Amino acid sequence: MGVGGKFWELLKPYARLEGFDFLRDKKVAIDLSFWIVQHEAAIKNRARNPHLRLTFFRTINLFSKFGAFPVFVLDGTPSPLKSQARIARFFRFSGIDTSTSTGVKEGVSKERNSAFSKCVDDCVELLELLGMPVLKANGEAEALCAQLNKDGHVDACITADSDAFLFGATCVIKCLRPNSKEPFECYNMSDIEAGLGLKRKHLIAISLLVGNDHDLNGVQGIGLDKALRFVQRFSEDEILNRLYAIGKGDVLLFQDGVTYVDDVIPCSDESSPKPRQSHCSFCGHPGSKAAHFKFSCEYCVTANNVGCLKKSQRFQCNCLSCDKVRKEKDQKKHENWWIKVCSMITMEPNFPNDEIIEMYMGNNHGMFPDGSLLAWGDPKTELVVDFLAYHQSWQRSFVRQRILPMLSTMYLREMARNPNKTLLVGQYEFHSIQRVKIRYGHQSYVVKWKKAISGELSCAVPVEWSNIQEEECIEVDDGPVDLLDESIDPQIHVDGYWILTDETPALVCSAFPEEVVKFIQKKELKEMKRRKTSMIRSEGSSEMSELSKPQGVQLSITEFYRSTKIQSQAKPGEDLEKLSYNLGDESSKQKRKVSGPNLSKAVRRRLLFG
Numbered sequence: 001m002g003v004g005g006k007f008w009e010l011l012k013p014y015a016r017l018e019g020f021d022f023l024r025d026k027k028v029a030i031d032l033s034f035w036i037v038q039h040e041a042a043i044k045n046r047a048r049n050p051h052l053r054l055t056f057f058r059t060i061n062l063f064s065k066f067g068a069f070p071v072f073v074l075d076g077t078p079s080p081l082k083s084q085a086r087i088a089r090f091f092r093f094s095g096i097d098t099s100t101s102t103g104v105k106e107g108v109s110k111e112r113n114s115a116f117s118k119c120v121d122d123c124v125e126l127l128e129l130l131g132m133p134v135l136k137a138n139g140e141a142e143a144l145c146a147q148l149n150k151d152g153h154v155d156a157c158i159t160a161d162s163d164a165f166l167f168g169a170t171c172v173i174k175c176l177r178p179n180s181k182e183p184f185e186c187y188n189m190s191d192i193e194a195g196l197g198l199k200r201k202h203l204i205a206i207s208l209l210v211g212n213d214h215d216l217n218g219v220q221g222i223g224l225d226k227a228l229r230f231v232q233r234f235s236e237d238e239i240l241n242r243l244y245a246i247g248k249g250d251v252l253l254f255q256d257g258v259t260y261v262d263d264v265i266p267c268s269d270e271s272s273p274k275p276r277q278s279h280c281s282f283c284g285h286p287g288s289k290a291a292h293f294k295f296s297c298e299y300c301v302t303a304n305n306v307g308c309l310k311k312s313q314r315f316q317c318n319c320l321s322c323d324k325v326r327k328e329k330d331q332k333k334h335e336n337w338w339i340k341v342c343s344m345i346t347m348e349p350n351f352p353n354d355e356i357i358e359m360y361m362g363n364n365h366g367m368f369p370d371g372s373l374l375a376w377g378d379p380k381t382e383l384v385v386d387f388l389a390y391h392q393s394w395q396r397s398f399v400r401q402r403i404l405p406m407l408s409t410m411y412l413r414e415m416a417r418n419p420n421k422t423l424l425v426g427q428y429e430f431h432s433i434q435r436v437k438i439r440y441g442h443q444s445y446v447v448k449w450k451k452a453i454s455g456e457l458s459c460a461v462p463v464e465w466s467n468i469q470e471e472e473c474i475e476v477d478d479g480p481v482d483l484l485d486e487s488i489d490p491q492i493h494v495d496g497y498w499i500l501t502d503e504t505p506a507l508v509c510s511a512f513p514e515e516v517v518k519f520i521q522k523k524e525l526k527e528m529k530r531r532k533t534s535m536i537r538s539e540g541s542s543e544m545s546e547l548s549k550p551q552g553v554q555l556s557i558t559e560f561y562r563s564t565k566i567q568s569q570a571k572p573g574e575d576l577e578k579l580s581y582n583l584g585d586e587s588s589k590q591k592r593k594v595s596g597p598n599l600s601k602a603v604r605r606r607l608l609f610g
Helices: 007-014 032-042 050-064 080-094 114-129 141-150 189-196 200-210 224-231 239-247 289-294 320-347 354-361 381-391 396-417 455-460 463-467 505-511 513-547 557-569 576-594 601-609
Strands: 015-018 027-031 069-074 134-136 156-158 171-176 184-188 428-439 442-451 498-503
Touching: 007 015, 007 184, 007 189, 007 224, 027 032, 027 141, 032 050, 032 069, 032 114, 032 141, 050 069, 050 114, 050 381, 050 396, 069 114, 069 141, 114 134, 114 381, 141 156, 184 189, 200 224, 200 239, 200 354, 239 320, 381 396, 396 498, 396 505, 428 498, 428 505, 428 513, 442 505, 498 505, 505 513
Parallel strands: 027 069, 027 156, 069 134, 156 171
Antiparallel strands: 015 184, 171 184, 428 442, 442 498
């Protein structure tokens, strides 16, 4: 949840949609509970153990396809305030009257239910087998994610709890859009500050007014719009102090901004009210109707300077007197609003809550190693296969196929650092780059891996890797597929002796620069040949089109036979075009002759064909 009052909608205009390479070679902290809760509810009835399925596929694709280094963070023991808010939320959604229920008392368990805890334990076991670092927070997972981000240990946080900004996060990825060129919906604190003028303490003040995960109600009668308008009148250094002052009953005075109770308001003779000048009821300008009936006023311009113009339905006078009255009304309106808001805050008991402020402003949300010591180990492949075969009932060849992109990514990264690395999974060597693949506007290389023919190597690796077959891969889910969950088309094609995988061009270039140069040269050569062939074809087609053009008017059968007869009788050097022209003229005359009704059919035939 985070901050109440549709807080995400307030920040929505300042979101950025980032592309595939946004997280490449970057560290990102992930609130594991967010993944479990979000997607378990979405596909609970369509897949077995959705928390394990989605954690596996998302981790593989986030690591290999997007090139990120994920750090998973778990929730610790919630604070008493969070436990009370959780129970209150349960009563609210269940329709139970909370006035007769008691809050969390000493001795009442503050942990989550056992089913959710088991889901978390299963995911942690799987992540540790994959070699991912897993940290546990003292309290909220988003708090530790924000601390890691604020201290520079990670570059972004993936969570849907908006109070990550209150804990100090600078970059939050709220959601991951499937099947899109820009899959990441990212919120930067710098954009929020530039657009709304709000900093971290401003956001804390808003959460205290409208409610948060530790106090669902906030201040009664104050919504997000009022809270935003209130906090924008103070700087970041003074907003919390002013909330303390108002909470103690020191209502602030409002005069052209904010004036505090201990300030001296200067007195002036001009502050005494003056009577409003009389206005004409016909034109609405200063003066009397009788005077304006004879002569037009200075504000109305008529042709003969006789009489004023009748005022419109929504007329508003802009004279100094009316302008002053409007400003006084607006000032009074703002003063009444200000006093009302301050009264609401004063009536709220124990406001603001010191414990909530200290929790948000604290910097001790979990024990973790230094950011430079965060390590990503090699996955224990066979144990992952056994784990998923047991929990998900997946075929072992299917698990090996799906984990292979992660292994190939790690292999290429290691090759970029140490070119002496031997083989992929102990038996496949880099062969060539087949082609460039474009999906959702993102380019990738289709890399061909060839099985190394070596007796020593083949005996040193598990035999199961040779048994991966495309036919054995089964579909776990027939529903729509998330970009981070499972690829729509297979990333891998296995034939026993070679493998095709989709790899990032930059990663392949850093690992095998010579092969990339060779592929680019080969591609350019093919392109030149294709252009040359297309030019030859275009020239041939143009010649054929000229030859295929009709040479004159198509002759009828009578004209055709007569033209062939004349051509056979023509002398060498005689103009055939002239003869054909005369032929056409003669044939037309013959047509008119033979078309007479008095000639028999035999006569007409003799006349036509000689």
